[in-house]
Each structure stands twice: as structure tokens, then as C-alpha cells.
Amino acid sequence: MKKLFYVALALFALALVVNPIVTMAQEKVPTTTILKGAPMGGVKFDHTAHVKAAGGDAKCDTCHHASKPEKANTAAHQKCQDCHAKVAAAPMKTKAQAAFHDPMAKKGLCVDCHVKNAAAVKKPPLKCPECHKKENA
Numbered sequence: 001m002k003k004l005f006y007v008a009l010a011l012f013a014l015a016l017v018v019n020p021i022v023t024m025a026q027e028k029v030p031t032t033t034i035l036k037g038a039p040m041g042g043v044k045f046d047h048t049a050h051v052k053a054a055g056g057d058a059k060c061d062t063c064h065h066a067s068k069p070e071k072a073n074t075a076a077h078q079k080c081q082d083c084h085a086k087v088a089a090a091p092m093k094t095k096a097q098a099a100f101h102d103p104m105a106k107k108g109l110c111v112d113c114h115v116k117n118a119a120a121v122k123k124p125p126l127k128c129p130e131c132h133k134k135e136n137a
Helices: 001-028 047-053 096-100 109-116
Strands: 032-033 042-046
Touching: 032 047, 042 047, 047 109
Parallel strands: none
Antiparallel strands: 032 042
């Protein structure tokens, strides 16, 4: 009886470890996507390169923040534009541009990371047209 308890306990512990790994593996991560809607042009975002540049161990929630009470996620990691539109519409308070950087691109999720990692990464883009391209619109 005791042996059966330990086997069941071991299987339960294994399930706790394996389940998140299987769930993450099932989630389809895009390799490259185009972030559209910016007046200067869309941004071709290479997801794989960004994960690699972050050391390969970046957690998804580094960029994909948890949902806010005013708009719950419908998936574990959604596209930014699923919630953040070109113009903020209730219940959202942050428009798409502000989700990435401030109006002058001096600070924000993208810019802060590019500036912080400028020495570590070969040559991260630091000027608007290096990311925003009309052909990506």
C-alpha cells in the first residue's frame, strides 16, 4: 500500500513538471510577424531573433504582459493588437504605439530594450526607419 502511494505521488509530481512543458510546446510561436498600423510603416518583427538576443531564456511575459482586468486574455500569449488598437478604445487605455514606445521613441518596451542591449547585440536598430518600413505596411 505504501509503495503504491509513492508511485502515485511520483506520477503526480511528474505530471506537474511535464504538463507546462507540453503546453508551451503546443503553443505555436510565430517566427516572423509584421506589426502594422504605424504611419512610418510596419515593423517586421523576427520573434526567433529577439528570443535569441535575449539570451534564449527570455520569459514570454517579458513582452507579453498579463491581461488587465478591463480586458481578459483569450489565449496565453496574444498579439499586442488584439487589445491595443491604433486609437485606444474602452476598456483599453493604452493605444498600440504607446504599448511599444512613447511618441518620440525615447522610451518604451522596444526602445528601452534596444538601448539597453546595444553593447551586447551586434547592432540593434536605434533609429525609426531601421524598424519602420513602408513596404511592411
